[in-house]
Amino acid sequence: MPERTPEPPPAGACDAPARDAVLHAVSSAVLAVTRHLSVREVLQVIVRSASRLLDARYAALGVPDDQGAFAEFVAEGISEEQWEAIGPTPRQHGMLGAMLRDGDPVRLADIRRDPRFEWWPRAHPVLKDFLGVPIRDGDQVLGIIFLSNKRTPGGFTAADEDLLTMFAAHAAIAITNARLYERGRELTVIEERTRMAHELHDAVSQKLFSLRLTAQAAASLLKTDPGRAAREIDQVQRLAGEALAELRAVIVELRPAELDRHGLVETLRKHVHLLDRLHPVSARFAFDGDPSAARVDVTAEVTVLRVAQEALHNAVRHAEAAHVDVRLSRRDGALVLEVGDDGKGFDPDADPVKGLGLASMRDRAENARGSLEVVSAPGAGTTVRLVVPA
Structure with a gap:
């Protein structure tokens, strides 16, 4: 079973040393689960942990694609019903696009008053105080993580920004490890499919060859020896059944990688x-x-x-x-x-x-x-x- 991420107390209730200890515990858990979970599941762990760590009502993490949208986008604090009402995954516009382009942290008392803010879908929750930081691997921005509507009065602080920046550095390692793990699995699947293709060629081809010869023998015996022809036809049915079973087994194994x-x-x-x-x-x-x-x-x-x-x-x-x-x-x-x-x-x-x-x-x-x-x-x-x- 995948390891469960410990739920830390809200950051507002901790002093600096305690928060550092919480961050260490959470990042260690995130790194541990990458051995077992998919990239998306790791992203969900990161978002949930960040939300708890900084006492935010909403949290989200987006991993951009090359078409102006997000290859992955996960959120905390939004129900399935709300997601359905909001609609498709957001594109790289507004504040999200600006953060991806600039690669700098953003901390605002009210995101709606920032000139980079554009609009939300009608069903989107109203966000006010906002804290977002890039998730970097060297010079590459892997994604952005942002929080909104801090439950503790006063909004996000400079200390919160430092804490989320540290957390994002650990998240970058977790995402990179999870991606490497998935790519390793994909290579294993490719190797296995290549092996199965050879097995399919060897096993099924031999049965189909035998099937053809047996059918030809049955056809030639129909007039001269009907009894033996009937036995050959029984053999045809048996070989056809075996070939079908082999094909079905291979088709099941060649299921979509996603x-x-x-x-x-x-x-x-x-x-x-x-x-x-x-x-x-x-x-x-x-x-x-x-x-x-x-x-x-x-x-x-x-x-x-x-x-x-x-x-x-x-x-x-x-x-x-x-x-x-x-x-x-x-x-x-x-x-x-x-x-x-x-x-x-x-x-x-x-x-x-x-x-x-x-x-x-x-x-x-x-x-x-x-x-x-x-x-x-x-x-x-x-x-x-x-x-x-x-």
């Missing part, structure tokens, strides 16, 4: 938010429950992800939908995925609709011992509902 890094819930969330940013359709994701409770066997995770991706592709490319809602929940020992859109819909009982991948989705559900239901009608949108036993 499932290993982020888990099913976070992978789906990222995919939906990416579609929301890249397409005119408004895409939203919601998960009912603890993300760790959504972990199921490998086949089921891949099935849920692929069915969700196929359903989302249909909504974006074919349905002419304005809104798409993706819901994942845990009910009665099963994982339930629902992808609903308000598009033009279709008649599921009519002739098979080409290009929608319905047969593929049903096959995936059956292979995972689950069920798939598609509810749609012309002009009434479409809902895809997958139930996978957990």
Whole structure:
């Protein structure tokens, strides 16, 4: 099990030596968990610890990408419902953009009065006193960490700024270590997939070769020796079953790497938010429950992800939908995925609709011992509902 970060008392309740001791304990815990957690989980530990350390109601940490947005953005003090209402991850504008460009600490009594402040989404909590510092690795800014709305009266102090700057230095080490750990895992996955590709070539190719020869023998014996031909056909069925089992085993192992890094819930969330940013359709994701409770066997995770991706592709490319809602929940020992859109819909009982991948989705559900239901009608949108036993 990952080590839990100790929860330090608020910094306002400590003198300087005590706060230094708290910082040492927290940074040691952060460095320890990087051996076990993903980068995102390490970021969450850092934000939670900083919020507790400086007694801030809100805290956030953003890691920039190369497209003017944030590759990772985690926050403390904001519920899942608030995140859904706020919308997509912020871009590098306003104060966040200025901090990334300048790379300097910022401490303000009221961020709203600073000329670098621009705007917030309607559902965003109101921030007042503000403290932000860059997280540096040498000259490179890995990200920014900022706190707001200090619970202790008087706002953030110069001592708080020094403390958060020290904390950010330790956070940089934690983030770098976590990234190296994930890259090592990725290299291991690549090596394993290369090995499995060779195994697939050796094992399945031999079975398919035997299958072809046996089928040819059965065809040649149909007229002269029907009994022996029937036995050869039985052999064909057996070899085909073995080849199919080999292929399924390899496909399960070749599951998307992001499932290993982020888990099913976070992978789906990222995919939906990416579609929301890249397409005119408004895409939203919601998960009912603890993300760790959504972990199921490998086949089921891949099935849920692929069915969700196929359903989302249909909504974006074919349905002419304005809104798409993706819901994942845990009910009665099963994982339930629902992808609903308000598009033009279709008649599921009519002739098979080409290009929608319905047969593929049903096959995936059956292979995972689950069920798939598609509810749609012309002009009434479409809902895809997958139930996978957990």
